[in-house]
Amino acid sequence: MNTDPIADYLTRLRNAIKASHRVVEIPSSNIKKEITKVLYEKGYIQSYKFDDSGVQGTIKVALKYNPSTKQSAIVKLERISKPGLRKYAGHDNLPRVLNGLGISILSTSKGVMTEKEARNQNIGGEVLCYVY
Incomplete structure (x- = not known):
């Protein structure tokens, strides 16, 4: 399991x-x-x-791959909140990945969304992962 x-x-x-x-x-x-x-x-x-x-x-x-360079659109996937240590962020300190070039995916009370959407809706949640 x-x-x-x-x-x-x-x-x-x-x-x-x-x-x-x-x-x-x-x-x-x-x-x-x-x-x-x-x-x-x-x-x-x-x-x-x-x-x-x-x-x-x-x-x-x-x-998704770039046709000319054969490089993936995803460079890195990083798990942040783990079962042994949950990471939460309030609406006032949501993480920015690569100064806004990447995304962090959050689980909020309004569903799963990016940190930009959560910032616009003024809600926080559990930081699941970073993608860039």
Whole structure:
């Protein structure tokens, strides 16, 4: 049994990028679906598909690469809040990644969103990960 499903999700994406895979298949959960939607909206992945057939279901993520340099749109995925040590940020001190070039994904009372959206809505939450 996996104790940190979000870290597993990020690791599967990281490994697929290092192996230059086009598509990666990940076991599904609601929080993973929301993180996938945020990554798609911000342009870090090409597309995604939720397959709910079966017990748990899967998420198929098509990774995005630069056609000329073959470099991934995602340079680094970093897990911040872990099961052993949760990291929370209030609306007044939300983290900025690479001075605004990257995103941090938060789990808030209004759902999963980026720190920019949370700053606009004036809410804080748990800092799940950094993506750049």
